[in-house]
Amino acid sequence: MxxxxxxxxxxxxxxxxxxxxxxxxxxxxxxxxxxxxxxxxxxxxxxxxxxxxxxxxxxxxxxxxxxxxxxxxxxxxxxxxxxxxxxxxxxxxxxxxxxxxxxxxxxxxxxxxxxxxxxxxxxxxxxxxxxxxxxxxxxxxxxxxxxxxxxxxxxxxxxxxxxxxxxxxxxNQWFADAVDARQEIDLRIGASFTRFQTMLLRDAFVIDSAADDRNLVLSYGPCQFPTLGFVVERFWEIQSHEPEEFWTINCSHKSEEGIATFNWARGHLFDYTCAVIIYEMCVEEPSATVTRVRQQEKFKYPPHPLSTIELEKRASRYFRMSSEHTMKVAEELYQAGFISYPRTETDNFSARTDLHAIAQEQQGHPVWGSYAQRLLDPSSGLWRNPSNGGHDDKAHPPIHPTKFSGGETNWSQDHHRLYELVVRHFLACVSQPAIGAETTVEIDIAGEQFAATGRVIIAKNYLDVYRFESWGGSVIPTYVPGQQFIPTTLTLDSGVTRPPPLLSEADLLNCMDKAGIGTDATMHDHIKKLLDRFYATKDQNMRLSPTNLGEALVMGYDDMGYKLWKPNLRSMMEFDMRAVSEGAKTKAEVLETCLQQMKACFLDARSNKQKLMEAMAVFFERAARTARDEQHVVGEFVRLCGLCHQSNMVLKRNRDGNFMVGCLGFPQCRNVVWLPGSVSEAVVTANICNSCSPGPVYMIQFKFRRLEIPPNYSVDHLGCIGGCDDTLQQLTEICGTGSRMSAARGGGPTPLSSSAQRSNSRQQACSNCRQLGHSSTDCPSVISGTRNSRSRRADQQDGGLSISCNTCGASCPLRTANTSNNKGRKFYSCQSEGCNFFVWEDSLQNGGGRHGANGGASNSGTRSNSLGGRGRGGRGANNAANGTFVSATGDPVTGRCYVCGDPSHFANVCPNRFT
Amino acid sequence: MDLAAAVATHLTSRSLSPTPQWLAHFTSSVRSNTPLPALQKTAEFRLLGTDITTSLQATPQSTFPAGISESAVPELRIPGPVPVQVLDLEDIGRSRWSQVEAIEMDERGETRKGHEVIRVVPDEEDNSDPNPPATNAGGPHKLLVQDAKGNKAYAFELEDVKDIDISSLSIGAKIVLRDFTVARGVIMLTPRSALVLGGKIEAWDKKWKDDRKKVLKEKAGWREENAFS
CATH class of the missing domain: 3.40.50.140 (Rossmann fold)
Known part of the structure; x- marks a missing residue:
C-alpha cells in the first residue's frame, strides 16, 4: 500500500x-x-x-x-x-x-x-x-x-x-464467456429460423393478427419458442379434454358438538355400477365404527428466502402484476436502495448476513412494525433462522429490504405492493411456522373406509405478517375408537372431470424454471415477447392462451417431428452455458457442438417446410396474390383504399376464379373485400355510390350463378362494396366467398339444430367461455370441443353419412365436389326431384357441436374445427361457406342472420331459413 | 403312478381340472423321462396359456351358476372354486382420459417421475386441479371374467388383490375364485376370495393392448363421429 x-x-x-x-x-x-x-x-x-x-x-x-x-x-x-x-x-x-x-x-x-x-x-x-x-x-x-x-x-x-x-x-472471464456463447447461439439460431419462417410464411398467408404491422416478422427465439410451446401444449390439453363422470360416497355426521364430513378413502370411482354396489352395501349396514383417531401437530412453513422467480410468481399471483412489470418495479426499488439486487437465484441467506439488523429497520412501520418488534423480542420465541431453499448463485443474497420506508411519495401502487411483499416475505421467512392441531377420524361402514379431518390453529406465527397465505381451521366433534354411530347423511354423488386451467404466468414461470428455459434475468422477457409478437395473449386472470399464429407455428414444427418447441434442446444449451460460467467447458467447445446440432435441426426443418405451410393453412387464408404471374393482372379501379389511404382498391379474380376487391398496396396493405362465391361476372361501372365514403366508390355490375343463389334474388345486381349494399352482404352470407378465412368472424357460429341437441346438464363452468350452464363440449362459442391433442381424426370414412334435407326431409348423402373451385370439398344435397337443398359439409361442422368428420383433404382439418372457440369464428374451416362480408383487416360488415335477425348465427346456418 | 393321473392331480390341486383331451395331448407331447414335479409345473404353465373354455372341465361346481350376472339379485354367495380367465381389465380409479394421456406421454417418451402432475401449483387456492387427485398407484380395477363354460361376468376389486394391475395382469390370465360374493351381478374380489394364478393368452392380450387407447378414448366419450348419428 x-x-x-x-x-x-x-x-x-x-x-x-x-x-x-x-x-x-x-x-x-x-x-x-x-x-x-x-x-x-x-x-x-x-x-x-x-x-x-x-x-x-x-x-x-x-x-x-x-x-x-x-x-x-x-x-x-x-x-x-x-x-x-x-x-x-x-x-x-x-x-x-x-x-x-x-x-x-x-x-x-x-x-x-x-x-x-x-x-x-x-x-x-x-x-x-x-x-x-x-x-x-x-x-x-x-x-x-x-x-x-x-x-x-x-x-x-x-x-x-x-x-x-x-x-x-x-x-470473471468465464461469466462473460457464457454470455458471449449464449449471444452467439441465440443470434445464429434466431436469425436463421426467423428469416426462414418469415420468408416462407409472411407472404403466403394473410396473417391478420398483426395487420397493423406492415413488416411482419415471424420471429423465432430459442427460448421464446419453448416458452410458447408450454402455452400451446396446455391449450391443446384443454382442447382435447374429455369430461368424464365419476362417483363418490359422502358421509356426514351431526352431533351436538358440530358436524363432521367424512370423505371416502377410495376418493372416487369412474364406474357407476361398482360405485352403486358399494353404496348399496353401505346403505344396507350404515352403522359406522370409529377405527382410528389420530391427533397430530401440523406445521405450515414460511416460504424460503425470496429469489427472482419466486418474486415474479408471487407478484403475479398476489397482485396480478406481469413478471416483466414486476422486474421493472423491483429494479427501481433496487436503484433507489430499498431492496437488494432483484436478479438472484439464491434462496438461502449466508451465515454472514445480519438478519436481525434487517428486521430491526422495519420496527417503525405503522403496519408491520409491531410484528417486527415482536419478532425481535427473544421472549416471543417467534424468530427462527430462515430455511435453505437449496439454490445459490454465489453472487447475490436473496431479495430482501435494504432500507426502511413507510412508502415514498413518488411510489406507484405497484412500488408499494412490491416493497411490502419483499418486507413481509423477509419477516415471514425468519419466523416460526404456523402450528395447527389436526385430528383425523377414520371410520368403517360395511367395510368401506372414510375419514374426516379437523384442524385447530394453535399459533399463526409467520401467517400474522404474511397476509398472502392462509390456513383454514375447521372443527369436528370428538370421537373415540370403537365408537359407533349412524351417519346423518350417506350419499352417492357424481362429479365430472374438468380440463386443467389455462397456464397462468406463474405456472409458466414455474415450467420455464423447471425446464431451465432462460435465466432469472431473462424469463420475464421471453413471456413478454410472446405477447408482443402476437404468439399468445393474456386474459385478465393472467392466464395465457396461444393465438392462431402461435398455435400454427408450434403445430407446424411439431408435425415435422421436431421437438424445437419442447424445452429439452434449450435446457441442454442453458446447461452448457452454466458449464462455461463455471469454467467446466470452454466457449468454443459449446459453440461448436451446439451450432452443429442446431444447423442439422435447421436443415431438417427446412426440408420439412411443407408441414409448416400445412399447419399455417389450418389457421390462415393463403394470400390471394402470392404467385408472381398474378402481379401483372391489375384490375379495375373501385375506390381508394380506406385502410391505408394510399393505394387503390381494384376488382380482381383470384386464381380460383373468385372475385374480390383488393388493395394494390399489398403486401404492405392487406385490405381486401371478398365477393360472394356465386358471382359469375363482375364489371366496374361508372356509377358512384351515394352513401359510402371516402368516395368515390364505383359500383359494380354483378351477375350471379342462378343455381347458387336463392330463388328470390335476381341474377343481375348493381352493387357497392363500400358496405351499404344489403343484397350483396346477404348473398355473401349465403354463398360464402372465395376466401377461406372469411367465415363468420366475430359473429360466432351457431350450433345447428341437428347437432345441438346434445344437452349436458352437468353444472360446471365451460372451459372455453367460462360460463356456467354448459360444458365446454356444448359451448356455443366453440366449434368442436373434441380434439385429441396429438392424434387427429383425420382419416375417417365418409361412407354412410347422411343428414336429412331441411326442405323435404329426405335423406341427403354426403358427396364430394369435383368443381374447380371446391375440389374435394364435401357437401350434402337432396336427391329428391325439385328439391334444391344443398349444404357444404364443413359449414355444418362450423355450426355443429362435436361433429368430427373431416371435410377437405387437409389432414389438419379437424383441428381447425376447434379454433373458433376464441371468438374468431370458423376461420380454419375449409372453404367455409358461411362467409360474411368482411375485409381482411377490418371487422365484419354485418354480424347477424338476415333471415331471422339473430346475431348469434349467419343465414346459411339459420334454422329458420328453409321453413 | 400313471403320468396323466399325476399331472391331473397336481392341476386339480390348483383348482384347474383339465379336460381328458387336453391332458392326453399334453402327455403325448412331453418326454416321459422328465421328472414328475417339472412335468407338473410345465402342465400348469401351459394350461395357464390356454383358453379354459376348451381346456378345463366344466362342472356345475367349477362354473358360475345360471343368472350370475343378474343385477336384480342383491347378493349371492358361491363356494366355488371357480377358475376364470380375464377377458378385460379396467382401472376405474382414474379417469379414462387421464389414462389416455398417460399412454400418449409414454408413446412420446415422456414418462412421469413418480406421480408428479405438474399442473398443480401448491399453495394457491384458485389454481388447484379441479379433478380429484388420483389415489396412490391406481385401481381399484374392474374385470370381465369368463368361466370354463364360457359364461361371462364382471368382477370388482373390492379390496386390493395382489397381481391385479393394469401393467402386470395379462388378458387370458387365470384367477381361481372361491367362497365369493356376487352383488348385483358383479363378483366382489378380495384377497381371500381371489387367487391370481397368472398366465396369458398371447393373441387376446396383444389385441387388448393394441386397442386399449382407442377403447379408453371411446369410453371417455370421444367420438369419431357423433353429430349425425
Missing part, C-alpha cells in the same frame, strides 16, 4: 446512470461531489475524492446503459436475402459498438486515458460481467496501463458499497 502519497485517478463504470449516481453519492457521502457532462447526455460523470485502503483516489464515476456492444453478422450477411439462412450458422459475426452508444464509448476512452485504475460497478450477474468486459475492451484500447478491478455488491446501500470498494476483486 502506498499509504497516502500521490492521488491516483480511478474510473468507475456502472451499468446505468442511476446506479452511477447512487454509488457516487454513497461513496462521497454527498461531500465534495461534482457533476459534469459526458459526451452522452444521459451518462453524467461524478467526481469526488476518496480513499481505497489508504490510497488517495480521485474518483470519476460514470455509466453505460446496459450492453455497450452488439453482436451481429458482418454487413454482407445482414440483409435478409443476402445469403441462405443456413449459412448463418457459420457466417462471421462481430461485436461492435452501435451508433447510439458511440458517445458513451468516446466518454470512456477520454476518461480512461487520464486514469490509472478502472473499477467495474456493473451489476453482479453474468450479463453484468459481460458488459464489464466490453468496458474493459474499450478502455484498455485507450489506455494500456490501466489496473482493472471489479466491485462486487448486491445492494445500493452505504455499508455494502463501502465494503465492496475496499475489497475489490478480479473480473
Amino acid at each position: 502506498s499509504g497516502g502519497g500521490r492521488a491516483i485517478t480511478v474510473l468507475n463504470v456502472a451499468e446505468k446512470p442511476s446506479v452511477a449516481k447512487s454509488v457516487a453519492t454513497l461513496l462521497s457521502r454527498g461531500q465534495g461531489i461534482r457533476v459534469r457532462e459526458g459526451r452522452s447526455r444521459y451518462n453524467k460523470i461524478f467526481e469526488f475524492d476518496y480513499s481505497i485502503r489508504g490510497q488517495h483516489c480521485r474518483m470519476l464515476v460514470t455509466s453505460v446503459t446496459g450492453h455497450l456492444m452488439e453482436l451481429d453478422f458482418e454487413d454482407r450477411f445482414r440483409k435478409w436475402h443476402s445469403c441462405d439462412p443456413a449459412d448463418l450458422y457459420a457466417a462471421p459475426v462481430r461485436k461492435f459498438v452501435p451508433q447510439d452508444k458511440l458517445d458513451i464509448k468516446r466518454t470512456l476512452e477520454e476518461e480512461a486515458r487520464r486514469c490509472q485504475w478502472l473499477v467495474l460497478w456493473l451489476d453482479c450477474d453474468r450479463e453484468g460481467e459481460n458488459i464489464a468486459f466490453e468496458v474493459i475492451n474499450i478502455c484498455t484500447v485507450a489506455n494500456r496501463n490501466l489496473t482493472i478491478k471489479r466491485a462486487r455488491f448486491s445492494a445500493l446501500i452505504e455499508r455494502e458499497i463501502h465494503d465492496s470498494v475496499q475489497n475489490l476483486i478480479e473480473p
Whole structure:
C-alpha cells in the first residue's frame, strides 16, 4: 500500500446512470461531489475524492446503459436475402459498438486515458460481467496501463458499497464467456429460423393478427419458442379434454358438538355400477365404527428466502402484476436502495448476513412494525433462522429490504405492493411456522373406509405478517375408537372431470424454471415477447392462451417431428452455458457442438417446410396474390383504399376464379373485400355510390350463378362494396366467398339444430367461455370441443353419412365436389326431384357441436374445427361457406342472420331459413 | 403312478381340472423321462396359456351358476372354486382420459417421475386441479371374467388383490375364485376370495393392448363421429 502519497485517478463504470449516481453519492457521502457532462447526455460523470485502503483516489464515476456492444453478422450477411439462412450458422459475426452508444464509448476512452485504475460497478450477474468486459475492451484500447478491478455488491446501500470498494476483486472471464456463447447461439439460431419462417410464411398467408404491422416478422427465439410451446401444449390439453363422470360416497355426521364430513378413502370411482354396489352395501349396514383417531401437530412453513422467480410468481399471483412489470418495479426499488439486487437465484441467506439488523429497520412501520418488534423480542420465541431453499448463485443474497420506508411519495401502487411483499416475505421467512392441531377420524361402514379431518390453529406465527397465505381451521366433534354411530347423511354423488386451467404466468414461470428455459434475468422477457409478437395473449386472470399464429407455428414444427418447441434442446444449451460460467467447458467447445446440432435441426426443418405451410393453412387464408404471374393482372379501379389511404382498391379474380376487391398496396396493405362465391361476372361501372365514403366508390355490375343463389334474388345486381349494399352482404352470407378465412368472424357460429341437441346438464363452468350452464363440449362459442391433442381424426370414412334435407326431409348423402373451385370439398344435397337443398359439409361442422368428420383433404382439418372457440369464428374451416362480408383487416360488415335477425348465427346456418 | 393321473392331480390341486383331451395331448407331447414335479409345473404353465373354455372341465361346481350376472339379485354367495380367465381389465380409479394421456406421454417418451402432475401449483387456492387427485398407484380395477363354460361376468376389486394391475395382469390370465360374493351381478374380489394364478393368452392380450387407447378414448366419450348419428 502506498499509504497516502500521490492521488491516483480511478474510473468507475456502472451499468446505468442511476446506479452511477447512487454509488457516487454513497461513496462521497454527498461531500465534495461534482457533476459534469459526458459526451452522452444521459451518462453524467461524478467526481469526488476518496480513499481505497489508504490510497488517495480521485474518483470519476460514470455509466453505460446496459450492453455497450452488439453482436451481429458482418454487413454482407445482414440483409435478409443476402445469403441462405443456413449459412448463418457459420457466417462471421462481430461485436461492435452501435451508433447510439458511440458517445458513451468516446466518454470512456477520454476518461480512461487520464486514469490509472478502472473499477467495474456493473451489476453482479453474468450479463453484468459481460458488459464489464466490453468496458474493459474499450478502455484498455485507450489506455494500456490501466489496473482493472471489479466491485462486487448486491445492494445500493452505504455499508455494502463501502465494503465492496475496499475489497475489490478480479473480473470473471468465464461469466462473460457464457454470455458471449449464449449471444452467439441465440443470434445464429434466431436469425436463421426467423428469416426462414418469415420468408416462407409472411407472404403466403394473410396473417391478420398483426395487420397493423406492415413488416411482419415471424420471429423465432430459442427460448421464446419453448416458452410458447408450454402455452400451446396446455391449450391443446384443454382442447382435447374429455369430461368424464365419476362417483363418490359422502358421509356426514351431526352431533351436538358440530358436524363432521367424512370423505371416502377410495376418493372416487369412474364406474357407476361398482360405485352403486358399494353404496348399496353401505346403505344396507350404515352403522359406522370409529377405527382410528389420530391427533397430530401440523406445521405450515414460511416460504424460503425470496429469489427472482419466486418474486415474479408471487407478484403475479398476489397482485396480478406481469413478471416483466414486476422486474421493472423491483429494479427501481433496487436503484433507489430499498431492496437488494432483484436478479438472484439464491434462496438461502449466508451465515454472514445480519438478519436481525434487517428486521430491526422495519420496527417503525405503522403496519408491520409491531410484528417486527415482536419478532425481535427473544421472549416471543417467534424468530427462527430462515430455511435453505437449496439454490445459490454465489453472487447475490436473496431479495430482501435494504432500507426502511413507510412508502415514498413518488411510489406507484405497484412500488408499494412490491416493497411490502419483499418486507413481509423477509419477516415471514425468519419466523416460526404456523402450528395447527389436526385430528383425523377414520371410520368403517360395511367395510368401506372414510375419514374426516379437523384442524385447530394453535399459533399463526409467520401467517400474522404474511397476509398472502392462509390456513383454514375447521372443527369436528370428538370421537373415540370403537365408537359407533349412524351417519346423518350417506350419499352417492357424481362429479365430472374438468380440463386443467389455462397456464397462468406463474405456472409458466414455474415450467420455464423447471425446464431451465432462460435465466432469472431473462424469463420475464421471453413471456413478454410472446405477447408482443402476437404468439399468445393474456386474459385478465393472467392466464395465457396461444393465438392462431402461435398455435400454427408450434403445430407446424411439431408435425415435422421436431421437438424445437419442447424445452429439452434449450435446457441442454442453458446447461452448457452454466458449464462455461463455471469454467467446466470452454466457449468454443459449446459453440461448436451446439451450432452443429442446431444447423442439422435447421436443415431438417427446412426440408420439412411443407408441414409448416400445412399447419399455417389450418389457421390462415393463403394470400390471394402470392404467385408472381398474378402481379401483372391489375384490375379495375373501385375506390381508394380506406385502410391505408394510399393505394387503390381494384376488382380482381383470384386464381380460383373468385372475385374480390383488393388493395394494390399489398403486401404492405392487406385490405381486401371478398365477393360472394356465386358471382359469375363482375364489371366496374361508372356509377358512384351515394352513401359510402371516402368516395368515390364505383359500383359494380354483378351477375350471379342462378343455381347458387336463392330463388328470390335476381341474377343481375348493381352493387357497392363500400358496405351499404344489403343484397350483396346477404348473398355473401349465403354463398360464402372465395376466401377461406372469411367465415363468420366475430359473429360466432351457431350450433345447428341437428347437432345441438346434445344437452349436458352437468353444472360446471365451460372451459372455453367460462360460463356456467354448459360444458365446454356444448359451448356455443366453440366449434368442436373434441380434439385429441396429438392424434387427429383425420382419416375417417365418409361412407354412410347422411343428414336429412331441411326442405323435404329426405335423406341427403354426403358427396364430394369435383368443381374447380371446391375440389374435394364435401357437401350434402337432396336427391329428391325439385328439391334444391344443398349444404357444404364443413359449414355444418362450423355450426355443429362435436361433429368430427373431416371435410377437405387437409389432414389438419379437424383441428381447425376447434379454433373458433376464441371468438374468431370458423376461420380454419375449409372453404367455409358461411362467409360474411368482411375485409381482411377490418371487422365484419354485418354480424347477424338476415333471415331471422339473430346475431348469434349467419343465414346459411339459420334454422329458420328453409321453413 | 400313471403320468396323466399325476399331472391331473397336481392341476386339480390348483383348482384347474383339465379336460381328458387336453391332458392326453399334453402327455403325448412331453418326454416321459422328465421328472414328475417339472412335468407338473410345465402342465400348469401351459394350461395357464390356454383358453379354459376348451381346456378345463366344466362342472356345475367349477362354473358360475345360471343368472350370475343378474343385477336384480342383491347378493349371492358361491363356494366355488371357480377358475376364470380375464377377458378385460379396467382401472376405474382414474379417469379414462387421464389414462389416455398417460399412454400418449409414454408413446412420446415422456414418462412421469413418480406421480408428479405438474399442473398443480401448491399453495394457491384458485389454481388447484379441479379433478380429484388420483389415489396412490391406481385401481381399484374392474374385470370381465369368463368361466370354463364360457359364461361371462364382471368382477370388482373390492379390496386390493395382489397381481391385479393394469401393467402386470395379462388378458387370458387365470384367477381361481372361491367362497365369493356376487352383488348385483358383479363378483366382489378380495384377497381371500381371489387367487391370481397368472398366465396369458398371447393373441387376446396383444389385441387388448393394441386397442386399449382407442377403447379408453371411446369410453371417455370421444367420438369419431357423433353429430349425425
